[in-house]
Amino acid sequence: MLLRTITSPLTAGSRAHPRSPVATRRLLHALAPRVVVLGSGWAGFEILRDLDKRRYDVTVVSPRNYFVFTPLLASTSVGTLEFRCITEPVRSRGDNFKFYEATADRIDLDNRAVLCSSTVEGVPGQFAIPYDKLVVTVGARSNTFDIPGVREHAFFLKDVPDARRIRQRVLDCFEWASQPNVSPAEQSRILHFAVVGGGPTGVEFAAELSDFVRDDLRRVYPHLMDRVTLTVYDVAPTLLGTFDRNLAAYADARFRRQGIRVRTRTAIAGVTARELILADQRREPYGLLVWATGLTATPLVTSLGDRAAHDPRSGRILCDDRLRVLGPDRRTPLPDVFALGDCATLTNHGLPATAQVAKQQGIYLSRVLNRLGRATDWTVDDERPFTYRHLGSMAYLGGWKAIVDLQKPGAPASASKRTTGGNGLRLADYIGEGRLAWLFWRTSYFTMSVSPKNKILIPVYWFLTWVFGRDISRF
Incomplete structure (x- = not known):
């Protein structure tokens, strides 16, 4: 996406009003495409680390303000490791992005916005975050199979x-x-x-x-x-x-x-x-x-209803081979909406819900978005499809x-x-x-x-x- 043209006011001598380099960078960043990342798991954390934040205005929404190294979670449950050994603060990735500790309740595909609720104690109400590109990495819930109790x-x-x-x-x-x-x-x-x-x-x-x-x-x-x-x-x-x-x-x-x-x-x-x-x-x-x-699917994934395609067995979002969310016809991608990790799978190749899948998808999508931000005559369709390497x-x-x-x-x-x-x-x-x-x-x-x-x-x-x-x- 091209940045909007910036016109500086002219002085009487027809010279451009000088701007400091910091102010110019802030203005360019404010006009950059808005990328909203939902989740701070393996895929979301990888995107946050690799995405070029000079070309994108990045916002992360997650109910927790840290990343968890899940393969060692069982070790912490009995004291083999302490909890801080397997966590990484999201804000440690720098100050060139916005972070909100909140849950994403609903995606408004028509108005290109995400409706969120803060998870910070004592902060009531909901707020909306507009996006130009949306990355859904909300993970999944434990499946109880509706067994009572x-x-x-x-x-x-x-x-x-x-x-x-x-x-x-x-x-x-x-x-x-x-x-x-x-x-x-x-x-x-x-x-x-x-x-x-x-x-x-x-x-x-x-x-x-x-x-x-x-x-x-x-x-x-x-x-x-x-x-x-x-x-x-x-x-x-x-x-x-x-x-x-x-x-x-x-x-x-x-x-x-x-x-x-x-x-x-x-x-x-x-x-x-x-x-x-x-x-x-x-x-x-x-x-x-x-x-x-x-x-099983999270409430956000379920709330998409018939606006997006879902796998009938797992309830996961169906994506094409470039990680774009597919519409109800299971063929046409939704505009600028991607899904990664445990909440999604590919329509032509089922993927396991594992950390290595989510991490590889995060690396792939970061590369795609970075190239998209640099090029003016290049689209996502020009990128090679995502390939999982076990x-x-x-x-x-x-x-x-x-x-x-x-x-x-x-x-x-x-x-x-x-x-x-x-x-x-x-x-x-x-x-x-x-x-x-x-x-x-x-x-x-x-x-x-x-x-x-x-x-x-x-x-x-x-x-x-x-x-x-x-x-x-x-x-």
Whole structure:
């Protein structure tokens, strides 16, 4: 988009009135195309970092004023890492953009504006933000599948406040069970930790909790260890269904050796404050329930209704191969509206809702918008389509063991190196499982940390945990 022509007032001598360089830059910036980014997750944070703010007037709207390094969220829920190790303030990206801590309630496509509500306590009312280009990166919510009681009684693991609540609840359960007037049967109920969902989030949380109980809580609550049980429930036939089947089998066996109960092919019919109700109507008491079964659309995505195309199964926004939101005919892009990350998928190629997808999309769209801001005879259609490059999947299994799957999702399961006789081995065959995979897992996440501060904090806290154990203070 071309900037509007700037006409300076002339003096009597026909000389232009002088402007300071700072004032000129501010005026040019005020007349630049307005880009509004909804969300501060992987995609939104990447765009904020890479977008050329000299050519765009950038506004970010998010209900939280920080970015979360989600792959290590499970580690913070038990104290392996502290919360500030995995967060980055949005405003640390500089002062050349506007940020509003608010939720985006509705997108007015006709008037090209976003209606927002502040999430700052004590600030009432709504406000509208106009846009020339809109980038929707609002993520997704945990999917409860409309099972009664889940929203009221389960804990989710999507953000730092969720991890804080889980951490406090685990310690509450042990303190509660140690009270003198609690019966053995009640102790067993309180110390049953249930995890619903056998994907990476559920598996990694179960592994971290198992480490916490075995390495730290055992020392201070030795009389309660016989009462502790940890169960992972999943409706699928195996844990980690998107991984290579050999690695998934290794994870299942590893959990069972650690005493973690694995209940696959098990559906949940309801949840009360004290019990899980299974599909066969059996009831299983619990003290903590963590729900990690998948994702569903946010209210903003749902509010688009029939103005935009949606995936019928997941409810995610449908985009073309250049990340433009498609209209109800599923062919025509909406003008200057893009969607990235967990809230969107491509119409001709379904994408997993993972951090690496969102990050790659953020890099791609930043490049497209930067080129669009520089060129006058170039359009988005001239850019090559977005192509996702799968970099592998990892999951921590506890006890300094992990699995790493470097093949693309949906690829046929590879034979392990123990059955190939040493022929045709890939990198994944060497690091696929065990201690070496754990080292690869930790090294990868350390490398991916987005700031020098966290590149220091993360290994420091890993070292402190190894030497002194996890903090068991309840606050």
